[in-house]
């Protein structure tokens with residue numbers, strides 16, 4: 001672990017962003033910056049939080065590693081295992097179900113030849129189902145990184161997958177410009 | 182279209198920028214409040230307006246503000262609840278995305294009234310791109326002298342930050358939100374103490390919904406009494422409704438309180454009627470937590486009066502024949518909808534989102550999900566239906582926070598109004614094997630279908 005830890009380090013720009021974030025909270029309350037810092041870390045380190053990354057965040061905030069673990073395991077947006085370059089999170093709650101979310105999930109499973117919860121062999125895609133993302137009026141929808149893809153149809157979700165396959169890892173912080181009509 | 186107090190300028194090109202927003206009269210409430218009113222006078226206007234919290238509970242905002250402990254020597258905080266995770270609700274996202282300065286303006290005016298020097302907007306982590314829109318608006322407001330030191334040359338100073346959550350519905354509950362903002366797990370706190378006495382960092386804190394804070398802008402501009410003239414009785418002002426499901430025009434609509442539900446569903450100005458020329462079966466009127474109503478009870482009360490979009494009219498009949506306005510998440514279901522399957526998705530949601538502190542909620546939500554799964558998939562027994570009612574009853578009122586109630590109400594109400602449909606699943610397991618069973622052959626119960 002010790003050697004691995006030494007290699008974990010934010011880029012200069014991420015580090016200065018982290019410092020700016022910590023400064024938003026009163027003196028002595030720097031632990032408040034934990035969630036924003038974990039988002040930053042997840043985006044810096046390949047879309048997931050390894051124990052070494054969590055330890056690094058603990059050191060930045062001068063808190064105990066266990067304080068980071070107990071938080072990271074509570075919130076569903078933090079991936080505690082590696083995920084594909086494009087994490088497809090399809091909303092499955094009532095309003096999206098009413099507009100065909102189950103068909104979207106099935107079509108993605110067929111197209112990628114994986115089941116919900118799995119990652120494609122080439123490491124490009126992971127498929128998950130999630131709960132209401134606040135887009136019920138533009139259902140069905142999925143989130144990929146920081147981007148919402150809304151008003152999906154079985155056809156448009158196939159186009160989306162083809163376009164994403166040609167792209168680098170989807171950003172968790174910046175939305176992408178892909179348009180699937 | 183009725184009067185628009187929040188979204189009037191939403192279609193103006195460039196309204197997301199400071200320049201255009203200001204040109205359309207934006208930030209007038211900050212000028213008026215900081216230059217011509219004392220903080221207590223602003224609170225007084227909010228009291229007079231009759232504004233009730235738009236996050237779901239409908240608690241009078243002015244009263245909440247007046248509970249804030251102003252004698253404490255600790256700093257006071259205003260925290261905006263932008264966690265918006267109640268299924269069926271997407272109005273806050275719409276407002277923040279399209280007209281972010283309205284929320285920023287509301288935060289400044291409200292923070293002034295409460296004497297807060299630092300305020301936070303807690304936004305759900307999935308809205309990361311909306312967070313960036315808000316941060317841009319905040320930067321513009323700083324640059325224009327509406328945030329930071331000595332705003333508009335007065336001695337009032339304010340810093341405003343946006344803080345992301347990370348995927349937990351429970352963090353919408355105000356004390357869980359404060360825990361989360363302190364960098365902890367989102368476990369709701371036992372109350373009292375209420376946040377007004379000991380909230381963020383154990384300091385006096387007000388937590389308000391995005392729409393509540395935005396409504397402070399027209400209240401200060403018009404005056405509380407003028408604002409109160411819009412709407413009906415104790416439901417004053419306008420309300421943002423998130424309309425979803427089987428309608429022709431899903432979206433966010435600003436309505437004047439008092440609009441008839443029937444007009445809201447069928448008028449082309451709003452939902453535009455049921456899609457595909459189908460009939461209305463049921464509505465969940467205020468987000469997934471509120472009781473579901475069959476068509477005839479959402480359009481008219483049990484007394485036969487037209488149902489209106491107000492806190493009181495939607496609640497008319499109590500839980501026997503009424504529901505709640507809640508967060509304004511209006512979910513419409515046509516005649517092909519399987520009530521059991523929809524409910525199963527809700528039960529799965531609450532089980533997934535329970536923080537696990539109280540055993541009735543942690544165990545009960547899991548149990549309800551399991552039993553509903555079994556009924557929906559044709560493996561249920563008749564006794565399962567009463568088992569669900571029993572579990573729901575045992576959760577309700579026995580938990581630290583209202584998530585337990587929110588999980589129980591949809592189950593209890595669906596069985597109350599659609600019991601035959603649950604029985605059908607038990608009696609005819611073969612007929613419900615296909616997940617789209619009622620799309621293939623709608624479940625017919627003459628009492629539930631309404632022709633318009």
Ligand SMILES: Cc1cc2nc3c(=O)[nH]c(=O)nc-3n(C[C@H](O)[C@H](O)[C@H](O)COP(=O)(O)O)c2cc1C
Pocket residue numbers: 233234235236237238239240242262263264265266267350351352353354355356388389390391393394582583584587
């Ligand atoms: C489980 C649960 C989830 C909630 N989620 C939200 C939410 O996403 N947004 C919100 O404004 N209020 C939510 N609330 C209500 C808040 O606890 C609180 O009452 C509200 O933010 C107060 O603001 P208001 O008075 O302006 O409505 C939730 C409550 C519970 C019990």
Ligand code: SF4
Pocket residue numbers: 351368369534535536537538539540542543580581582583584585
């Ligand atoms: S009711 Fe449920 S969500 Fe609320 S505190 Fe208890 S276990 Fe947590």
Ligand code: FES
Pocket residue numbers: 091092093094095096097131132133134135136137139141268269270
């Ligand atoms: S139910 Fe899918 S976004 Fe709300």
